[in-house]
Amino acid sequence: MGRKFFVGGNWKCNGTVEQVESIVNTLNAGQIASTDVVEVVVSPPYVFLPTVKGKLLVNLGVPWVILGHSERRSLMGESSEFVGEKVAYALAQGLKVIACVGETLEQREAGSTMAVVAEQTKAIAGKIKDWTNVVVAYEPVWAIGTGKVATPAQAQEVHANLRDWLKTNVSPEVAESTRIIYGGSVTGASCKELAGQPDVDGFLVGGASLKPEFIDIINAATVKSA
Numbered sequence: 001m002g003r004k005f006f007v008g009g010n011w012k013c014n015g016t017v018e019q020v021e022s023i024v025n026t027l028n029a030g031q032i033a034s035t036d037v038v039e040v041v042v043s044p045p046y047v048f049l050p051t052v053k054g055k056l057l058v059n060l061g062v063p064w065v066i067l068g069h070s071e072r073r074s075l076m077g078e079s080s081e082f083v084g085e086k087v088a089y090a091l092a093q094g095l096k097v098i099a100c101v102g103e104t105l106e107q108r109e110a111g112s113t114m115a116v117v118a119e120q121t122k123a124i125a126g127k128i129k130d131w132t133n134v135v136v137a138y139e140p141v142w143a144i145g146t147g148k149v150a151t152p153a154q155a156q157e158v159h160a161n162l163r164d165w166l167k168t169n170v171s172p173e174v175a176e177s178t179r180i181i182y183g184g185s186v187t188g189a190s191c192k193e194l195a196g197q198p199d200v201d202g203f204l205v206g207g208a209s210l211k212p213e214f215i216d217i218i219n220a221a222t223v224k225s226a
């Protein structure tokens with residue numbers, strides 16, 4: 001079975017109750033591609049979970065958690081090892097995990113992108129056995145919140161290398177079935193070409209997930225199913 005397209009909306013700490021309700025209304029009113037072809041997850045600020053949970057999407061418990069975001073790694077000092085432990089703990093508690101990896105601009109310019117991504121992924125792989133409930137988000141730090149989206153070729157290159165890494169270091173089955181999604185300044189304008197890349201299985205969206213264009217990003221799934 002192919003990898004189902006996955007789109008996450010990382011709302012971070014944005015919004016007031018009114019704004020959150022407005023986003024939810026927009027999502028509920030949007031014409032979204034069939035859930036046969038796309039899985040959508042939103043990550044509201046903790047304080048708004050009750051507001052969102054009561055109004056949005058069938059089956060919304062809080063089944064997913066985003067871990068290893070670069071803002072946590074850099075601002076909260078979370079090491080790769082700690083992120084690996086958190087991923088293992090979350091899975092053991094029955095949560096599904098979006099695990100983020102990605103290099104800084106400095107690391108990219110030094111040619112160490114894949115070494116960084118591999119080190120971050122290895123710290124997770126060393127702590128877990130079952131990848132069924134894990135989605136890996138490749139989020140180059142230089143693309144997050146900067147308006148500087150990776151080119152489709154840049155994203156594809158890292159995603160393909162990461163899948164190869166999983167094939168060699170975990171298993172061919174895990175490499176084939178694990179969704180690797182891209183995050184970093186994704187917009188309605190850039191999503192289709194990115195989605196056209198063979199190893200881009202979806203997106204983790206920050207700023208644009210607070211806007212109506214999030215619907216367009218979700219619907220980029222149709223690029224895969226076309």
Ligand SMILES: O=C(CO)COP(=O)(O)O
Nearest residue numbers: 010144145184185206207
């Ligand atoms: O950090 C992100 C998603 O986790 C990306 O944020 P932006 O889409 O705002 O760049």
